[in-house]
Amino acid sequence: MVTTPWRATPVRRGPSDRAAPVSNPLPGSPPLCEHMFVEREATVLHADLDAFYASVEQRDDPRLRGRPVIVGGGVVLAASYEARAHGVRTAMGLGQARRLCSGAIVVPPRMSAYSEASRAVFEVFRRTAPVVEGLSIDEAFLDVRGMRLVSGTPAEIAARLRSEVRATVGLAISVGVATTKFLAKVASAVAKPDGLLVVPPGAELEFLHPLPVGRLGGVGHVTAGRLQSASIFTVGDVALLAESTLISMLGQASGRHLHALAHNLDPRPVMAGRRRRSIGSQRALGRSRRPPDAVDTVLLELVDRVTRRMRTAGRVGRTVVLRLRFDDFSRVTRSHTMPRATAHTGIILAALRTLLTAAMPMIESQGLTLVGVAVGNLDDADAVQLALPLDRRGGDALDVAVNREASAWTNPPSGRGARRASLRATRGRRARGSALSRPVSSPAWSTWRAPSSWR
Ligand SMILES: [Mg+2]
Secondary structure (H helix, E strand, O other): OOOOOOOOOOOOHHHOOOOEOOOOOOOOOOOOOOOOOOOOOOOOEEEEEHHHHHHHHHHHHHHHHHOOOOOOOOOEEEEOOHHHHHOOOOOEHHHHHHHOOOEEEEEEHHHHHHHHHHHHHHHHHHHOEEEEEEEEOOEEEEEEEHHHHOOOHHHHHHHHHHHHHHHHHOEEEEEEEEOHHHHHHHHHHOOOOOOHHHHHOOOOOHHOOOOOOHHHOOOOOHHHHHHHHHOEEHHHHHOOOOOHHHHHHHHHHHHHHHHHHOOOOOOOOOOOOOOOOOOOOOOOOOOOOHHHHHHHHHHHHHHHHHHHHHHHOEEEEEEEEEEEEEOOOEEEEEEEEEEEEEHHHHHHHHHHHHHHHHHHHHHHOOOEEEEEEEEEEEEHHHHHHHHHHHHHHHHHHOHHHHHHOOOHHHHHOEEEHHHHHHHHHHHHHHOOOHHHOOOOOOOOOOHHHHHHHHH
16 A cells, blocks of 8 residues: 655745846856755655565465564564554564464564565665665665656655565565655654655655654653653644753753754765664563573574674674663663674674673663663774784684684574574583683673664
8 A cells, every 4th residue: 555645735935045146257158156046855765664574474475464473582573564453562572462462473583584685675775876874674765866867756766666675575665755864764654554755845844743752763652751741742842842941851962852853953964885883783571570591592682683784794893782771761781892803693692691691680680671782893894804813812712713713704604503503602612611701800881872873
């Protein structure tokens, strides 16, 4: 189903919009413009696959089509729209999801199938626009500025992108088109499922202000609740408040951020090949207490996902970061910098397990509701591989492990094989008493702040 593009009243432009022509000093030449008026065009596309993992499962297994599908293990990783209709949401515990939707079909995740689908979709993105900024496995910004003569209007380009993804990858993708990245992302979310929504220039606030505050990036349940208790329900309500009022309600960073978004102030350009400072993933766990084994399983899944992404991007990292959120919403971060950069699942997992073990007493007393994993201090895999043999120190268990498994960077095992290999590697290092299984001497604790790469 295609959502009808949102229509705004036509924008009237007055004579003051245009610069006065001045005479050209060269005889026979047309007049020059002293200040060229460049009309603001809605040229930012935000393309986002719908219910990605669940859609891949429905695509590959016809029996799942039209039925409520949940991808996950202990928690819901993705839910099809049929399951969402029953209130099933990502990151919900599977027990709760089953209670909400008793007819749901639960399937285990197939990360390699999702990676393959993502690769194919990003190929379509790159054929569509010269500037593509990937945000995650299933969404990207595309800048189609200056393409009108060759490829048509941004709306036409967006429509073609959607049909090409459908034809070549077999998945539904929603696209928002607007003047800013922020608004294009809001538009694609409003267009879902399987829709296209164009917000014409000049009509941004008319579109944005009636939306609920939850549509603004960075407004979670807690912030939304705080705003609602002050009778602020829509983006328009937020826009009526002074920045200082929002800062006094929500703090400096959130107050400024929301004030800017409510006025569609977002100067960020679409940047191709933007280098990430860290690669991370997180998982909400719900409120039920989990035994240490279950937390370790979540950690393993997160590390598997993060290191897979690192290897795909050809990056290696030295600093591992473990983020925890507790029942009372307090958060802590623990980090450890390794002697060498790596993208190896087993090594990164072992370092994070050490941090997790040290944090167990805190988890047991405070209750864990979210685990996040990130690897920072990133470098290109090629550069580090060249440096490795020159920097070897005898007898270091980590070096031995890294050198033995260096081929994993260029030819990484994937799927269950990788998981088993990483587990074997970890167990082997533990048995040998490697540096990684020793307690970390000086863990860095700090207040949690989500880096921009996580949002
Ligand atoms: Mg998506």
